[in-house]
Each structure stands twice: as C-alpha cells, then as structure tokens.
Amino acid sequence: MRYIKKGEAPKFFNDEVSTLKSWDEVSSEFKRELTKHILENEQNSLCGYCEAKIRDVAKTHLEHVVAKHKDLEKFTFDYSNIIVSCDGICFQEQQGFTCGHRKDTKGFKPDKRFLNPTKTDNIRKYFKYTPAGLIGASTFGKDRATHTLKVLNLDSPNNYLPEERKKSLQRFQKSVKEKSEKSGKSKQFIIKHLLSKENFAFISFLRFMYKDILNE
Ligand SMILES: [Zn+2]
Numbered sequence: 001m002r003y004i005k006k007g008e009a010p011k012f013f014n015d016e017v018s019t020l021k022s023w024d025e026v027s028s029e030f031k032r033e034l035t036k037h038i039l040e041n042e043q044n045s046l047c048g049y050c051e052a053k054i055r056d057v058a059k060t061h062l063e064h065v066v067a068k069h070k071d072l073e074k075f076t077f078d079y080s081n082i083i084v085s086c087d088g089i090c091f092q093e094q095q096g097f098t099c100g101h102r103k104d105t106k107g108f109k110p111d112k113r114f115l116n117p118t119k120t121d122n123i124r125k126y127f128k129y130t131p132a133g134l135i136g137a138s139t140f141g142k143d144r145a146t147h148t149l150k151v152l153n154l155d156s157p158n159n160y161l162p163e164e165r166k167k168s169l170q171r172f173q174k175s176v177k178e179k180s181e182k183s184g185k186s187k188q189f190i191i192k193h194l195l196s197k198e199n200f201a202f203i204s205f206l207r208f209m210y211k212d213i214l215n216e
Helices: 011-017 028-041 070-076 099-103 142-152 161-183 187-196 203-209
Strands: 060-064 082-086 127-129 135-137
Touching (some): 028 082, 082 099, 127 203, 135 142, 161 187, 161 203, 187 203
Antiparallel strands (some): 060 082, 127 135
C-alpha cells in the first residue's frame, strides 16, 4: 500500500455536498467526476488499497476509509476520508473479494490497528513481498500490518493479486530493457526514473523488488 496524500477538496465537491444530507443523495455524475479527480490527482490511477491499475472508472467505488455511519456523519462528506478503491471482485465466488468491499463485510471491520493510507505516510514500511508476488507484514508494526491485510484480503495466496503483481513486474522489466536500449542509459538509471513516477500497477511491490537500487 502507498501513502495517499489528500489535497484540498475541489470546488465542485464543496459546491455539491453543501446541498446534501446523506450519501444516498449523491448523483452518479458527481461520483464519476469525483472518482476521476481523485484518481488523476492523488492516486496515479491506482486502487487505494491493492494498487491495481484502474482502467475503467465503472469498476471502482468511492471508498470512505472511516466508514460512513449515522453517528459519524462528519466523515461522510469529509473529502480527506474519501479514496478510490477497485471493486475487488475477481475470484469473488471462490475466494471472497478484496479492498473496499471486503472491508465493509461483516467480521472484517477495521479498528484502531487498521492502517489508514491517507494518514500513514510511512505505510510502505509495514509490508514486504516475495518475488512470487505475495505480500506479508514486515517486522515494522507487524500486528497492524497483519490486521490490515486481513481486513482487505490482500494477502490471500489464492486470489488474483500475486499473479497480477508478477505480471506487472514482467511488464516493468520489459519497459526498462527497451528504454535502456533506446536511450543508452543504464538500467539502474531507468529503474530509478520510472519508479519515481509512482504510476505503475503494484508500485509498492515493484519498489520493494528494487529496494537495493532505490536504497530503501
Ligand atoms: Zn484494489
């Protein structure tokens, strides 16, 4: 997971929500506009939890990190509490879904241990990966990381994520090779440059795989 630096709420957001009382009143046009705004400006078009690349806005949802609740109305229209999550439905029938929808499933409620990606600027330190694409808790805050992975179902070895992480690494390696050959620059230089843009699918996994080059 990567830290999501929330910006100021855009004007269209403030204008719209000033007239609303509940999330149910939010129009689908507004949701689409807000989703695009957040993906482009804050999330580099990556799911806020699993970091899958979002290619179709229709397959996402606006996710309240602190769940909306009658007693917590202030969080419903708190821009800093809203991120974009993928719909996480791959292999749903067999394995249960991931990310935002999973988080709202009974029995998987986040609590104080849950790592909020908008509030935890060193969130990457909590996780480690294997070359096979599996994610786990690092020794840094193991309890919170393990809890967060379970709440979001990001660490199941049976869902689509390990395979997708591996594919992303293969695409990245291909891209590095091509760019290095074309420009004559070293692979190391290209790797650092591409990873600094933070817009590749599963960017935290990629950065972990190249942590020696990045000195992380
Ligand atoms: Zn996701």
